[in-house]
Amino acid sequence: MELVDETRVRMAPGMYSWCMLLTFTIAPTAPAADLIGSLLAHPRYRHDCISPWSGATEPVHGPYRLEALKPDGFQRCSRAHAVASLWSWPATNLNPWGSSEFLLSRELVMAWTAPIMTAADEIYRLSVPREGNEHSYGWVIGLNGFHEFVAICRERATATAIIASDD
Template sequence: MENQLTHEASTFINFRDYKFRDPKAHGYRWVDIKHLRLPAESVGGRELLAALIGHEQFRNDYAGGGVLTDGTRHGPYWLELVTPDAYEAVSRKECAHTLWGWANQFGDVPSKLNADLQQEVFDRLAAADHVHYLNGLGDGAVHDWGGVHEDFHEFVLVDRSAGRISLVVAADD
């Protein structure tokens, strides 16, 4: 099914691009969002997660390397250890709480960043039918330099009415 997920667009929100009261408050944080078109036929959530994990857009170490077609890392984890079972279903409310808490950990974000996060992340979250959270795979799954991220939050938003699955990664480096 990998070939049936089509990458439509990506958005990168770099906190350094916004004016914080404290210039160090951005904390080298960012949000990366990848949107993929769902296949025409209806498939279950587990199959969608497997297709996403198998898609080349998933091969990203989120540490400056970008998408690597032959990559072996996904964020702080070895790619081969990321499976659909590593994700847990969470509510939109739980997802929003985690992401807003992470975004505001050093104080309220600037209004422009708040608006961009609302449009690119939280409006899409509100429309999602299902939300899946990559809930930490344990120390044994962390690759050789995976500790570069202090915080790494990954959510998969499934919006069947829009025919889209969105991979949302909020992290720092």
């Protein structure tokens, strides 16, 4: 598995939310559990998602201890479920005066993620509970939610981790 693209989408001004897309090459015939296992083992996946990535230093991912994440912690979900989660996420704890920022953020998320999810043959959602699985400073990330999906496109031989959160 090789990282071939990394994109960080910042939300509208005044919002501390972002969406990170990590796209990897895959063996198209590999079982999804093997692909997710390779993703979890990739050095680029080691990232607290709080500061810019500067190399795999700590065994963490987002708010989680890396050891708490296993392939079976990703549950297959429908495209509609993934889209609905990402569509509604920027509104979590929305400041009532920030409606224009919310609409812009929603559009930014969908513009970047919809083509990936549309092309995917399979989509998996990270379903590991945070309680008991967070690292020592994991509470800092995702106060309005930490959403992660893995979109597998066998035709393009790619898997994209879609990570949406705030810091």
